[in-house]
Every structure is written in structure tokens, then in C-alpha cells.
Amino acid sequence: MAGAPRPSARRAGTAAPDLRRYQARRNFALTPEPDAGTAAAAATPGAAPRAFVIQKHWASRLHYDFRLELDGVLLSWALPKGPSFDPADKRMAVHVEDHPVDYAGFEGTIPPKQYGAGRVIVWDRGTWEPVGDARAGLAAGKILFRLHGDKLAGLWELVRIAKPGDKQDPWILFKKRDAWARPRADYDVVSALPDSVVEHPLGRVEDREPRERGASRSTGSNGSGPAAAAVSADLSAARRATLPAALAPQLATTAAAVPSGPGWSLEPKWDGYRLLARVDAGGVVRLHTRNGHDWTDKMPTIAAAVATLGLRNAWVDGELVVLDDAGAPSFAALQTAIGDPRRAATLSYVVFDLPFVDGRDLRPLPLSTRRAALAARLDAAADRIPGALRFSPAFDDADPDTLLEAARRLGLEGLMAKRVDAPYVSARSDSWLKLKTRRRQEFVVVGYAPRADAPAEVGSLHLALPDAKSDAQADGGWAFAGSVGTGWSAAVARDLRDRLQALRTDAPVVDIAAVTRATRWGTRRSSAENVWVAPTTVVDVAFTGWTEEHQVRHAVYQGLRPDKEAADVTREPDPVAPGGPRATARGASKKSSGATVRGRTVSHPERVIDPSSGTTKLDLVRFYDSVAPWLLRHLKDRPVALVRAPQGIDKPVFFQKHIESTPMPGLRELDAALWPEHAPLLGVPSADAIVSAAQMNVVEFHTGNASVRAGGRPNRIVFDLDPGEGTTWPHVREGALLVRTMLEELGWKAWLKTSGGKGLHVVVPVAPKHADETLKSLAQAVVQHLAATIPQRFVAKSGPSNRVGKLYVDYLRNGRGQTTASAYSARSRPGLGVSMPIAWDALTELKSGAQWTVATAREHLSFQGDDDPWAGYWTSRQTITRAARTLGLTLPAGVPPRQATRRKPVG
Secondary structure (H helix, E strand, C coil): CCCCCCCCCCCCCCCCCCCHHHHHCCCCCCCCCCCHHHCCCCCCCCCCCCEEEEEEEECCCEEEEEEEEECCEEEEEEECCCCCCCCCCCEEEEEEEEEEHHHHHCCEEECCCCCCCEEEEEEEEEEEEECCCHHHHHHHCEEEEEEEECCCEEEEEEEECCCCCCCCCEEEEEECCCCCCCCCCCCCHHHHCCCCCCCCCCCCHHHHCCCCCCCCCCCCCCCCCHHHCCCCCCCCCCEECCCCCCCCCCEEEECCCEECCCCEEEEECCCCEEEEEEEEHHHEEEEEECCCCECHHHCHHHHHHHHCCCCCCEEEEEEEEEECCCCCECHHHHHHHCCCHHHHHHEEEEEEEEEEECCEECCCCCHHHHHHHHHHHHHHCCCCCCCCEEECCCECCCCHHHHHHHHHHCCCCEEEEEECCCCCCCCEEEEEEEEECCCEEEEEEEEEEEECCEEEEEEEEEEEEECCCCCHHHHCCEEEEEEECCCCCHHHHHHHHHHHHCCEECCCCCCHHHHHHHHCCCCCCCHHHCEEEEEEEEEEEECCEECCCCCEECCEEEEECCCCCHHHCCCCCCCCCCCCCEECCCCCEECCCCEEECCEEECCCCCEEECCCCEEHHHHHHHHHHHHHHHHHHHCCCCEEEEECCCCCCCCCEEECCCCCCCCCCCEECCCCCCCCCCCCEECCCHHHHHHHHHCCEEEEEEECECCCCCCCECEEEEEEEECCCCCHHHHHHHHHHHHHHHHHCCCCCEEEECCCCCEEEEEEECCCCCHHHHHHHHHHHHHHHHHHCCCCEECCCCHHHCCCCEEEECHHHCCCCEEECCCCECCCCCCEECCEECHHHHHHCCCCCCCECCCHHHHHHHHCCCCCCCCHHHCCECCHHHHHHCCCCCCCCCCCCCCCCCCCCC
16 A cells, blocks of 8 residues: 555454455456455564554445454454544444554445445545554444544544444444544545545644644543443432333424533434333233333244343333334334234334332432433343344534434434433323434324225225314314325235224314315315215325425335324424524524535525435535536636526526626626627626525526537537436436447547436537537538437427427527536536536446436546546547538538637636
8 A cells, every 4th residue: 555554563462363254255257356365464563553544435325434443353343424523423334344554545446246246445544543452342242443544633532332233233433522623614634635545645633733632621422332331320319119000201392403512412213113121020022012011922022032131120111113224214114013023023122211120219319310210220131132122322522513413314213302401201202302304294094985996995095184173182183285196005004994994984073175175076086085084094194395385295105103193293394404593592593504615605505405305505515616626618718607506406596698787807808899689697606606696595506508618619419318207227228329320430439428417418519610600500410310220219299299208308408508517527407417527338237327426526537547538629620511411411511710808817
């Protein structure tokens, strides 16, 4: 590994490295990874400091492999999100097999069908020094250490968050508070420095940015697992009491703001069923729902798991969940697992509180003490507890905004914020808060419509919430809240219909006029087709928002809530946006401060500009900052049109081609003499100008075909391959190859890029000798020839009805004043796809025109290195004479360049 210290040998007296797992997973005849059996001998013990390396690995998904050299091997953890200098960012780190020390220098591509197939680069490298005994820390599940790398420095900690023996071995990696710690809103090292330190060496960050490295100020536990119970479980203040026969759980209040100030502990919000376990004399375990129903017979494996704790008598509080492969709860999977013996092994019980234990009532004690007592019981029984029983991690000093955003990106329902000094109360309280990441709401079913082509199935459910004008619990007042007609299988639809049939009533409990307006019976169905039911069934529904009539938009059924009563249902506030309003210790709100990119303050950095992906304005500005060197090459020297989305892409957006009344610093006006029919057009001459535009809510950069350097004449022809409805992606790829073949027959080389949306762009660079209309006519002739030759594939007319199942090749992009989304520009569509140049050889692997997004495009470039798929484009100046002659067109004489005058930049 060039520029990095050589890994040292294992220490004398330690066991030989066991790399059998590493070796067994790889075929070294195919993969270029180091063979552990032939790895180079390590250096003399103590001859060099221990090495660390972080490799960025794009396998089935992008992740970072964090490796610490110890005893002749690289201890290894997989980080899905990479490291962060922000102590509030607790990054998941899954402990994986040890790697040979030679792996620290590996960069390359692991071939398809091999373990970990994908591209690997060395993202950071350097040395590390443990604080204390690293081997003892590894065994105990807590390693404190300092890093000295090209990108990372300072004090860090790895903490195991689950007991050994689980299917995976999850830890968390986080930065300790010292002089190197920085809020992620200020600096995100993963996005700021995405490239290989082998191809782009930086040198040690401690040399580049000398600063005093203070001692860690965060020496306490993060409270994330049984081994982290730093708070003493002093139960002397707990009074002796008889075990209660029943226990109502503490319930959380949905928060409209993020809590701040000291004393809050944050946990994941588990998307499952609340479950309390009662352990009676003799260790008999009974499982109870929040409403007191006994579910022990439905899940004997969970009852058996609780019994392994060896408690004499207790009440344990937790959540019943089913976890997917990524460790996230799946509510849909939970629905199918309940009561199905074949799926019993998929159930997990995540415990988070201990209200009563061993003859002591712990409810008056602080949450921190109750959790420490629970952690101690789990830790004592760690060698016998099955994987179905888990401890809910908690972070006592974490930043709520950061964790909430991480939960959203991981697809979690949200977070629980709990006062660490608060007692346990059997009621809804404001010492437990729910912070949701997406709109999820429980509704009461008041009716349904049968499926038109399958009457034995539910086609849609009619939903209701308590009427704000009356007390639903007292007088049965319900307000219609819309309908949901998707999210279930045929089997679930039949089961819902059977359940609801038994609840039929003669009249609806909601205003029939509201239902009529919402379901448009006048055009689609008769009101007689609807079945009304008693308002007792509770369902969970996800949706995107509310209509003006307070009904759900784009609703998707999530499942039944048999654990909840209709009286429990209330309308909850909208989810808390990361970085959004935060409640201070006194409950007031304060405005979030702006982040800085290239020295420019980003206003409203927390604003979500794409609700479908959760991408914020700060994410977009950082993306444009990171791709500026690539993007600028395509923007420079051309008129640029901007697409701005001040309130996000789901709200109105608009084009801007002129400076107008709000100049953006760094942008300039192009010479009006080049385009006299327009007010001066915009130019984007620098990376600072790109960031300035993004800060002003620019989502898309579009460029014209003309060049300032060529005196306002066009120097490219663009073919926009736009698939019609029903056109498959293989059809689009095939169409691109057919277009290329025809262009080659005309004597042209063409370059390819994704559109960032549904299609592809094929670009032909030409010598700037002709007018826009000449090139437009030539492009039109190409498209018409394609449509006439292969009518089953191409169409030359743009109307939607003309191109159903076909590919429309848009030649109108070549008219005067027309623009096309630039390479490396985001698109203002759900997902924020990015237009990316690609090599023709890569077309067969391309899965869509929006394969890369704002979240992934820059990472793709970090693996691309210096390989520019458009390298030849910049020097190509092709004539159009042969093409015109082949197509039977007569070319007018070339046009002279317009006279340009120098103008000063504006803004």
C-alpha cells in the first residue's frame, strides 16, 4: 500500500491468525484479492505501528469496509454509511471475517459471481493506536482508539450493540468529542472526500490541518447495549411490592418538534406490536398486548426466549417485530408471522424497559436505572439467550436531527425520545415522544367496496378518524378520512372481506356526502355497492399527505392492528423533518442554523426537496459541489437554463434563462450580440457559481447547443430517446444501439449519456459551421429515416398517442434556443436521477435512464477514477457534409460567427 505503513506482525504469544473463513469464501483463481495462503510475511513484532484502512466497496450496495490491523490480521467491519466526524452519528458497523494484512492495499474489481463482487478502492489509510488493551476491548465489545489517516483523525470508538451469537455481529462506530469532532451539517467527510487516496493521495489530515487534539469529553456509555450499562443499576430506592396481575404500558405522545436539551435518550421506533412479558413465580411467562390480550399461545418461541433470562418475577416491556435481512423491522412480515408456526422463527422481541423485577417495583425509578437493570439481566444470561430476544439500543447524547435523518434513510418508522430521569407511568405521557420519519396513521374502518372483478375480495377500505367537532369515544362521531385500495395480496383481501362481513351495519357512521365526493360514485360506482361496518377494526396506513378535505393521498395499506382499540385512534401530527423545528428544554422552537458549502451559507438546509427519497437542500448543494469539476466542463462556454424548485420538486418549478431580479453570485450574462433575439442569457463559469445556483434552489442545469467560443454557433447535435407508454427498457437500449449504427453509417461518432429520467441522450459533436436550423433539419431527417425504416421500434411524431410502445427520438432539441439537461445535472423528478455520461460498452448493464441519483452519482464517479467515457468527445469536430448527402439534403452555406463584445460578469 503506497504511502501507508506496513502492517506489523502479530504479537508474540498470541494465537495464529485464523483466516479460514476468508479463504473459504473466495476462488483465488478468479478474484484478484490477496490469497491468505500466500500473503507476504509480516514485519518483526513492534517494528511498525498498526495499520488501518477503510475500503469503499460497491458490491450489491455501496458500503465501507473498516479494518484495524491486530495480531497479524485485519479486524473488519462493514459500514453501510461510512464514518462521520459528528459524535452524534452512530454508524452501524457489522463485524465480518478477519482479512489478511495484505488486503490493506487492495484496489480492484472482484469479478461477477464471486463473494463481494464489485469495485473496491482505498478510501482512507494510516495508523491507529488503541487506548487501553485492544484485545480485551474486542472481547468485551468496546474498543477505544485514535486514528492517524489521510481523512480521519482523533479519538473513535467501536461498541457492540448486540450479544455474541446473533446471525450478525452488529457494532456501532462513532467519533468521540475532541478537537477533530465536527457537526455533519458543517462537514460530511464521506461526501467531501469521496475518492481513492491511492489515485488521489492527500497526506495525513493531521499534517494538512494541524490542530490541538484534546482528550475525549465523552467517556460515558452511549447506552446502546447490555455491555454499555455505565449507569449503575442501583435498585435500593425501589419499594418491595407484589407482582401486579396486569400492567398497562406507558404510551408515547407524537411529537410535532424534535426535543433538545439534556436528559433525552433516543431509541429506534420499532415497527411492530407492543408486547409486555409477565414472569410469574416458577418462571412462567405470559405475553400480553397493550390492551391486555394474552398472546402466549400465538408465540411460544418468544415466551421461551424470555424464560431464559431466569427472572423470578417481572414485567418486561418491549416490541414484537420481524426483522429483514438489513435488520430493519417489517410490519408486513410481522402480519403474516403472527400465529403461523412455520414463521415462528422469524419473530423477535426487542425489549427496552423493566417496570418490575424480583419483588421490586421499578416504575418510580428513572428510565436510566430501569434500563441498566434490564441490561444487567440480559448480560448475565448472554450465553443462553436465543437470538429472538434483543435489547433496544439507545443513544443518550446523540443529536436527534442526525439520528432522525439516519432512521429515515434506513427506512425505519422513526425514533423514540425518552426522558432518562422520568418514571414509568401507565398512561400516555410527554416523557416519551414518538418522532416519525414518514406519514403513517392508524385509521378505523367504517366500510369497504368489493373488488369489481372479485366480489369475495376487498377492493378498497373506507377510513375514518375521530371527528374534531365531537368526541368519538363519547358519542360515536367519526369523520371520513379517505379510502385505501392497495397494499394487500388477494389472500389478505379475502381475509379482510370475511372479517368485515361480520361487522355489517345498515348505515354509515360517517357523512355519506363526503364519501360520495371522494369516491366519485357519479362516474364510477353506485353507493349501493359499498358495505358499511361498525367502527371497531383498526388498520395501519402509509400515505403521502392530506387533501384539502382532510383525506389521505396515495394511501397504501400496511396491516391490521388487532392490538389496538378504535378508541385509541387519534389523528397524529405530520412527521418531524430532520433539521426541522426543535423543542428547547422549555418547549419553545428555534430555527436551525445554515450549513456552509464553499464558504457559502446554505439557507434552509433541512428543507426536503424530494419527498420520495428524503433528499434535502443541503444534500443537493453538496452533490453539486462534489460534481462541479465534471459538470463545469459541460456548462462552460454555453448558455445555461436553470430549473428552480423553491419549495421542492413536488411543488411548482420554473425555468430561468436570464439574470432577472435576483442575481446569483458568480453567474454572468453572456454577450447579447450572440443571441440578439433574447435578453442576455445566463452563463455558469465556475464551481462557485454552480454552488451559488444550487443554494438558490436550482435543481437542473440545461445547456444550449451553441458555444460562446464559436461565436454563438452550435457545435453538437442531440438525439433525445424518449420512450412512450409501454416501451420496455430493453427496447430503449436496443433503440440507442440502432441510432448509433445509423449515425456511424452517416460517418459520425456519437457519445451516450443517461437522461436522468426515462430515456437516453445520444450526442454528436460537430464543427461549428452551420446554423441551428440546418442541424435541426439534419436531425429531423435522421429521425424520419429511422421511423420509416424500423416503424415497429421508432416514431417521428411526438404526441403520446403516437408513441405507445415505441421510441420517440426527439430532434427538436436542436432548434435555436432549445436546451437539454446537462451531463451531471440532477432532474426534478421523484428520486432525483442524474444525467450521467457512459461508455457504449456499459449500455447492456444499464437498468434505467435514472440509474444514478443525487445519492449515488458521485460515488459512481469515485469508482470510475480517471476513466472518462467521453474522453474523445472534447476533441472531436465532425463535419455534416457526408451525412447530408446520404440523407439527400442540400446544405446552405455556413454562417459566419456573430460578433461578440466583452461584458462584465453580473452578480
